[in-house]
Amino acid sequence: MRDDEEDVEGSGLSRRDFLKVGGISLTVPLVIGHRVVKAAGADVKVFGPNKVPIELTINGKKMSASVEPRVTLLEAMRHELDLTGAKRVCDRATCGACTVIVDGKAVYSCTVLAIEAQGRAITTVEGLMTGDKLHPVQQAFVDNDAQQCGFCTPGFVVASKAFLDKNPHPTPEEVKRGLGGNLCRCGTYMGVRAAVQQAAGAQKGGRRNG
Amino acid sequence: MADYKWPDAEKRTLIGKRISRLDGPAKASGKAKYCYDYNRQGLLYGKILRSPHAHAKIKSIDTSAAEKMPGVKAVKVIQGPGTEIFWAGDEIVGIAAVDEPTAEDAMRAIKIEYEVLPHHVIDNDPKSTPQDLLKPSGDQTTGEPDKAFGDADVVVEGQYGQPVITHCCLESHGATSEWTDDKSLLVHVSTQNVSGIANQMAGVVKVPAANIHVQQDHIGGGFGSKFSIDRWGNESALLSKMADGKPVKIFLERSSELMVAGARPSSYAKVKIGAKKDGELTAWESESWGTGGIGGGGAPPIPYVFNIPNQKRKNTSIANHIGPSRAWRAPNHPQACLITMSALDDLAAALKMDPLEFYFKNMELTGPRANVYRDEFKIGAELIGWKQHWHQRGDQTEGPIKRGLGLSLHTWGGLGHASDCDLTINPDGSVELKMGTQDLGTGTRTTLAIVVADSLGIPMDAVKISIGDNKYPVSGGSGGTQRSAA
Numbered sequence: 045m046r047d048d049e050e051d052v053e054g055s056g057l058s059r060r061d062f063l064k065v066g067g068i069s070l071t072v073p074l075v076i077g078h079r080v081v082k083a084a085g086a087d088v089k090v091f092g093p094n095k096v097p098i099e100l101t102i103n104g105k106k107m108s109a110s111v112e113p114r115v116t117l118l119e120a121m122r123h124e125l126d127l128t129g130a131k132r133v134c135d136r137a138t139c140g141a142c143t144v145i146v147d148g149k150a151v152y153s154c155t156v157l158a159i160e161a162q163g164r165a166i167t168t169v170e171g172l173m174t175g176d177k178l179h180p181v182q183q184a185f186v187d188n189d190a191q192q193c194g195f196c197t198p199g200f201v202v203a204s205k206a207f208l209d210k211n212p213h214p215t216p217e218e219v220k221r222g223l224g225g226n227l228c229r230c231g232t233y234m235g236v237r238a239a240v241q242q243a244a245g246a247q248k249g250g251r252r253n254g
Numbered sequence: 255m256a257d258y259k260w261p262d263a264e265k266r267t268l269i270g271k272r273i274s275r276l277d278g279p280a281k282a283s284g285k286a287k288y289c290y291d292y293n294r295q296g297l298l299y300g301k302i303l304r305s306p307h308a309h310a311k312i313k314s315i316d317t318s319a320a321e322k323m324p325g326v327k328a329v330k331v332i333q334g335p336g337t338e339i340f341w342a343g344d345e346i347v348g349i350a351a352v353d354e355p356t357a358e359d360a361m362r363a364i365k366i367e368y369e370v371l372p373h374h375v376i377d378n379d380p381k382s383t384p385q386d387l388l389k390p391s392g393d394q395t396t397g398e399p400d401k402a403f404g405d406a407d408v409v410v411e412g413q414y415g416q417p418v419i420t421h422c423c424l425e426s427h428g429a430t431s432e433w434t435d436d437k438s439l440l441v442h443v444s445t446q447n448v449s450g451i452a453n454q455m456a457g458v459v460k461v462p463a464a465n466i467h468v469q470q471d472h473i474g475g476g477f478g479s480k481f482s483i484d485r486w487g488n489e490s491a492l493l494s495k496m497a498d499g500k501p502v503k504i505f506l507e508r509s510s511e512l513m514v515a516g517a518r519p520s521s522y523a524k525v526k527i528g529a530k531k532d533g534e535l536t537a538w539e540s541e542s543w544g545t546g547g548i549g550g551g552g553a554p555p556i557p558y559v560f561n562i563p564n565q566k567r568k569n570t571s572i573a574n575h576i577g578p579s580r581a582w583r584a585p586n587h588p589q590a591c592l593i594t595m596s597a598l599d600d601l602a603a604a605l606k607m608d609p610l611e612f613y614f615k616n617m618e619l620t621g622p623r624a625n626v627y628r629d630e631f632k633i634g635a636e637l638i639g640w641k642q643h644w645h646q647r648g649d650q651t652e653g654p655i656k657r658g659l660g661l662s663l664h665t666w667g668g669l670g671h672a673s674d675c676d677l678t679i680n681p682d683g684s685v686e687l688k689m690g691t692q693d694l695g696t697g698t699r700t701t702l703a704i705v706v707a708d709s710l711g712i713p714m715d716a717v718k719i720s721i722g723d724n725k726y727p728v729s730g731g732s733g734g735t736q737r738s739a740a
Contacts, residue, residue: 045482083647087384111488112355115355119354122291122293123353123354124294126293127289128284128287128288128291128293129283129285130284130285131288131437131474132290132291132510133424133425135507136508136550139424141424144356147621160454169282169283169285170283170285172283173283178279178282178283182283185278185281185282186274186275186278186279187274189274189278190282191278191281191695192283192695193273193424193425193472193473193474193475193694193695194280194282194472194474195425195474195475196424197282197284198281198282198284200282203281204665227424229422229423229475229477230426230475230695231549233415
């Protein structure tokens, strides 16, 4: 049920290619960690096929898990690390409910393999608060009622933060386009856009950004 | 029981004020736990193997390879050999395994042979539909439609309609069930109907409803499709039983969600509609059809809102091999609205009348609410700037984007339903309200807190609202414009 054509973030290797390479590894002895094999004329890391230990850096903390190479970053976070803020909704990089920030860039965690996310700085919705204080973007979502059922909200919040980090003073049209990768089934887009504008204002004035 | 009434207007400090939703910070911070988010101790992942065929008979099922796979804790045939399947995605075998990849592998290891039967999934033309799938109603006639059409100054004909659409809740349907002892079940289920679920499950899982504890803090959308425990919910409990009571989580994959967890019936109609020169509506004739799955579809209440004096109507329900229909925002009403109001707009255009004037001309046909509608239209027209912005059909401005204004009327019965609650006033002055309801994101929690605080004359932060648990006093489902509206 997955979209095999999606690029695995930053690897230059599509998921289908990766699975093909994974197939090669079945014919060689199993070892822990990865091996390097030639595939499509390039050196490629091969993991698995069984569970492999991984280490992820999420919200500044090192976290360990043991997952099969086919497990996505989203599934590893939700199932192994109990980080359930990011949601699995479409599971094919279209709805944005699983958005996290990887090395400063908003990505769909349903389309990044957990093993590929190692060594990168991952920020999730759980990492945005400072103590008990909501991040200005989160506060803006509350102030502007930018949510109903709230299932898309963590993805929108993270996408909004990543967007504002790159575009601190957006026009309304830029906000609309910048958040085009997230879907809300309840239809709270007007509230979301108002929230992003409020958060941008807060950042500009430095009042809420603390 | 004491009678309750709202506080007098001059004593209200909260009702009617803009108040941020109480669940806002939890949702914005990702801390809000939906049933899909609960990772219970010893959790098993449930999967359902579904029919790939829209119409078939099961010949054989071989689950032996799946049962032997390491990590597979339960395999259960839901519908066995000989069963006729009427839609793609229907449930055949349930699996519980230690993790999701293992459950997926186990599904692939199951061998099912089907006798594939003819299927029909097209609803846009009854003429191309096999006769045995059509259920026509008789002609329904009011007044003298033939005479009225003969006397009409203007008659227009058109075909209108809309296809089946799916609910597509972002949190898919599902439940996590676990047996806390031999006779007690705990279920976290994504539902619009917390108080109703235990009674639906009791007969299937064979324990009294009183032994079934249902919990839900937040729900990721329902839209009318989440009133039932559904087969997968029951199967999560039955698989859990087979796996020594360990929690089994079954939440539908997106593809399954689209196939089986919600379809709003389609509705199409060929409409003929007639009026006098001055706009007085006199005659309606419609042949409508649509599908809501193998059970057919409901008849849309057309003509909608306007009770045109002379009518001839016929509806044909089409049985299609698709997942069964579910309620969605005033069942059959949006379809009826689109069909009727489109026809009225075409008629107004043929009369070269402003549709707003045309509606006012015929407002008495809407019955006892005519005065309410008149007032609403006056307010709406002013706010929209109807007079300034409405124009005859055909936008003459440059470029591909064209603009136009239209209007329609919509109605629904919407009544309040009985809800009980426990209200405890503690010695320190804090108050807790317990109610077996749910907050769909429509603000139920917040609304209850406002009502309690205003009724008792205390601040909102002195009130704790506890909902989403069937051990609290019974409340109804959130649907049909009952509970707080968005």
